[in-house]
Amino acid sequence: MESPTTIPPVRLRWNACQRGARRRGMTLIEIMIVVAIIGILLAVVVPPLFGSEQEAKQTLQKTALRSVANGLEMYRLNNNHYPSTDQGLEALVTRPSGFPEPKNWRPVLRQSQLLDVWGNEYVYISDGPSFELISLGADGEEGGEAFEADITYAEL
Structure with missing residues (x-):
């Protein structure tokens, strides 16, 4: 017969599992480490994204400039x-x-095309046979x- 003070081994295992289950969430240090890692990732990833956005806008602007120039050519042809x-x-x-x-005037562009991608008006100068x-x-x-x-x- 067992002594009354002896706890069966199964009971010990149950208490060990129960203690681990009670510990939920993260400690303050763990949260600080996660926040620091996220901050480092943002510092590395975000700056190049802003540069590429400006580069994309410049490329888009060059395309928009060509569209307006094509509109000017269509106007000249008409x-x-x-x-x-x-x-x-x-x-x-x-x-x-x-x-x-104009003798054969027709609209060749939309009003929204008269502004560049940054919302500014274009500078247009014409001496008759050419334009800037x-x-x-x-x-x-x-x-x-x-x-x-x-x-x-002219530089495109």
């Missing part, structure tokens, strides 16, 4: 001249007044470097 500097790019959307008057078309870049000001540099149609 009317035998480009819109004057005074008539501006608005002549590609609404019938312009003043000289030179410029996007002032991300900063919307003349000059600039990197992503703020001007993008001219």
Whole structure:
């Protein structure tokens, strides 16, 4: 016969499992380690994403600049001249007044295409037989470097 103070081995195992089951969640140190790891990952991953976004916008802007230039060419084919500097790019959307008057005017662009990808107006200059078309870049000001540099149609 067993002594009354002896606990069966099965009972010990049950208590060991029960103690482990009561410990739920993470300690403060474990949480701090997880937060630190997430912070390090964000510091490594996020900055390149912003650079690639600006690079993508520049590429998109070059495509948009070509579209506006194609609209100017269509206008010239229909009317035998480009819109004057005074008539501006608005002549590609609404019938312009003043000289030179378009003979076969049709809209060739949508109003939304008259702004660059940063929401700025293009710089348009025409001397008659040719034109200059410029996007002032991300900063919307003349000059600039990197992503703020001007993008001219002639340089594409």
